[in-house]
Amino acid sequence: MPTPPIAEMTDRARQIFAMVVEGYLESGQPVGSKTLAGNSALDLSPASIRSVLAELEGLGLLAAPHTSAGRMPTESGLRLFVDGMMRMAEPTREERAAIENRLSAPGPIEQALEQTSAILSDLSGAAGMVMVPTREQRLAQFNLVNLGQGRALAILVGEDGSVENRVIETGGAIPPSAMEQASNYITARLAGRTLAEALSAMRQEISAGRSQLDKVSEALVEQGLAVWSKDAAQRPVLIIRGQANLLDDAALGDIERVRLLLDDLENKQSVAELLENAREAGSTRIFIGSENRLFALSGSSVIASPYRDREGRVVGVLGVIGPTRLNYARVVPMVDLTARSLGKLIG
Missing domain, CATH: 3.30.450.40 (GAF domain)
Incomplete structure (x- = not known):
């Protein structure tokens, strides 16, 4: 049965319907006719209230989970209430x-x-x-710090000021000059790009012989960027x-x-x-x-x-x-x- 528009409901039906929905949303429990009759806003007998509840149930707006229980809104009733009757309560x-x-x-x-x-x-x-967020982080600065024992700490600073650290395996001792060269290369040449863009551009420069990096520094650059690219894909x-x-x-x-x-x-x-x-x-x-x-x-x-x-x-x-x-x-x-x-x- 199609949900009736609010305008087709009587004032009494709208009032009782709203009270049932609001009572249910507050307590999580069905609302009975006795509870409604005790509300001073309604000047109706329990029998009259039950008649309106039965009408609303017939419209598919309310349901009774048990024979002797009160009424609670159906999904159609909730949608009608949310779209046409609900008054928003601004955050405190x-x-x-x-x-x-x-x-x-x-x-x-x-x-x-x-x-x-x-x-x-x-x-x-x-x-x-x-x-x-679907938008990838863009680089602002990149640094490598030697941790010894074949490991280095890659520090990435994003354009939004965020900072992330990753430990990478270097496979052996790395000269400080290689660490510095790799860090300066990424920061100077690749800042403002996403991780994927930076890795692609870096590989193109190296393959074309334009990177001016030695082999050790090239490996560090690729490792440092690749670890973030892989991490981003798995987040x-x-x-x-x-x-x-x-x-x-x-x-x-x-x-x-x-x-x-x-x-x-x-x-x-x-x-x-x-x-x-x-x-x-x-x-x-x-x-x-x-x-x-x-x-x-x-x-x-x-x-x-x-x-x-x-x-x-x-x-x-x-x-x-x-x-x-x-x-x-x-x-x-x-x-x-x-x-x-x-x-x-x-x-």
Whole structure:
């Protein structure tokens, strides 16, 4: 049965429907007619309320999990509420401060992504997800430090100020002059390029005899760049934090659904593909239950928003996943704010 537009519902039906949905999202429990009758905003008898509830159930907007239980919104009911009736609750001053302060800490972008996922989890009470930016890091400076015993420390500084270290095997003692020559070569010739671009350009110069490097320095340059290229290709496309939040008291009564959700989250590539659907959206998107095939069995909801770099280009997606009883009015603006805050850090 098609979901009726809000305009076709009576004022009484809209009021009761909104109260049931809001009560369910707050408690995670079905809302009964006695509870509604006790609300001073309704001047109706329990019998009249039950009649409206039955009407809403007939429209496919509410459902009763048990014969004697109250009502809870269906996925169609939640979609109707989210799209047409929900009033957004802007993040509080404390929530804004928590997001901005934790993202303002100095460090590499990977640290900020980890923090973002943890923030979303902490503030939403669900699991937080962040897709790693698709744009590759660009070099600003490169240094090699001899560690002895056939090893060297390769230090890469990105254009965004991030610093990463890798230990590389040199295969034997390396003269200090070779270390210095390799470091200066990469910084002077290859700065401003991505790792893949730098490695390709370096190989072309060496093969054409234009590098002016000796054989030892050439090997160091290739090792130093190749270790990052390999690492970048193997990085996870998705960071998920806060899965334990999904095991709250309300979830214990539906442990099979939670097990299915946790199994789905293990397949990070599939979750990333779902989030890709929000990449082209101009704002935050909400996927409820079976609206996405990945989480259809677990009946979970995803709130996702693209985040952009300083030039306005979408470089990733972040979001929250949890049960369909997420507090959408609170979480949607919070996800949007986090996306804007993370975007300010992306070069």
